[in-house]
Amino acid sequence: MGQQQSREELIYQLVNYGSTEGIKSLRSDGAGLEWTNYQGKTPLIVACMNPELYNVAKTLVELGANINAYRPGSYAGTPLHHAAEKGLELTVKLLLLHGANALVMNDDRQTPLDVARIKGYSNVVRAIENHICSFSGFLHQFCGPRFFGLFAPQLLSRKVWVVVLPCGSPSLGEPCKLELAIYTSLQDAQPRTIISLWKANMEEPNFSQPDATVIITDDSTKMRIKLSAANESDKQQLQQFCNACK
Template sequence: MGQQTSKDQLLFQQVNYGNIEGIKALRTQGAGLEWIDSEGKTALIVACMNPQLYNVAKTLIELGANVNVYRPGRHAGTPLHHAAKRGLDQTVKLLLSHGANALIMNDDCNTPLDLARAKGFVNVVRAIESHLCLFAGWLREQYGPGFLERFAPQLLSRKVWVVVLPCGSRNLARPFKLELAIYTSPQDAQPSMTIQLWKANLEEPNFNQPDPAAIISDISKSTRIKLAPAIESEKHQLQRFCSACKGIPQVMHPSFPFGNQPPTAPPTAGASSAEDDELLAMAISASLQSVTHEGASNADTYLGSEASPSTSTASSSNSSNHVEPHKKGAANADIGTSPIIYPSIDTSPIDLSSSTVDALTGEANAKEGEETTSSCTICLDAPLEGACVPCGHMAGCMRCLNEIKAKSWGCPVCRSRIDQIIRIYAV
């Protein structure tokens, strides 16, 4: 055991030296790639923190290093977090092309995209967005009083770069939620506006009008934005954007890195890009239809006329909040060609005695209580992580509570003043 550990540590040391041949030789002799130093770094994390070690990182990945290995602690994150935080766009593209999951959050609830935006690394932001996005392109934002838009729509509008992409999550087994990011230009790292689409309403445009526009309203932020095609004759661009807001991918990617896997699990081998695209559409569409007010009717209308067979399958699965990837192959086999088989009806009597009903009701209330107390009361996604001081209410995740404290809104439970947010660790 000591000899094996010594080889693992020796391979780790060769990474700092940039000795690719030494790494390969030690790997051939049975040295492991996941040795962790006192700071929680693996060999791949070290290589992804240094622009001079790009070839070393490539070699480690080819030898089988885990691209989604997670480093806990003060500087938490995956190799993609560390590369994005340092603006290493080539390393970021390397990791993404080999299955790195861009939706994993670190201990501060930041994704690699959040870190790149905060640091102002435009190339990294565009690389991650182009890998994740369901839509990216130019649209025209209309603003000003409605009566003026009728007379001079071009004078009261500006071109904006629009991106629709999934948000990060602490629980990657749940369906993904979408975010709309609006930039002044593709040269900007920070979006001028972001809208959480699962909290917003989409008013689809009337494409029979000469200048159709989609209206997105976020009631929680009192935000309303009106988007039209960048060029009046290109109405299909706006139609693609509306479809993306409903969870239908409009950008074809070589591969999607986010399956329903734990953060530290290696990417699934042999999965085709078509299957990944289909799984993404099913997962996001299920999430959107379950939480938006108008999503179900709009998505059904669109899917019935424009969507492909794979997206029609996504629409039919929107009645549940979870998508089971292991069933997608059977669900999509021979769509439109096989005969329709209707399920049989269970005619057995149902026990409606008071004792049975009370037992079921009590069990349901217990489960509901567990879910509501274990999730953030603000975003309803991340687990409860922080407590407000001095009131002591444990009301949300660190990210949401820090945003509330920065805006001086007070505790979400009692509205009292927040002096400090402390992280609570459950054992």
């Protein structure tokens, strides 16, 4: 038993040295990959916190390390939380590719996406959103007094990046909740507007009109969002957006 534990601890130690061959050798001898230190970090979590240990993280994932291992406490989270917190885009993509759960919340009730947004890592935000969203793309958002829009709608619209995605871990037996995130640009990590779609009403477009628009009203805040396709003739894009919201 002691020998098994020492091999597992040695794998943990080899992570910091970047010794992928040593890790593979110990694993082939039957060593486990889930040994944790006093802080609750597994070898994979350690590898996901350092940009120079990408190959080690890849090796551990391929050898069967628990990709959703959870570290409790004040620095809680899965390997994906920790990679997002450090802004490690390649490691984030590696974890997502191998089935990491992007909807797990840490002890602060933050998903890996929340962590990346707070830290300002727009590249990581895009990577996670692209993996879990049901829609992403540029749309036009109308703003300003409604009566102005009757006369010069093109002057009161701006191009925005729009994403429809699940938020938080769904409860057992309940459908996944969706949110609408609107960004001023692709370079932004923090959305300018977030609407909880399960608390909102949607007026679908009249596609017989040349300037078809969709209106989403947040029941809780009474916020009203009016959107149209980025390209006026691209009605299919607007339909895809509506389908995603539903």
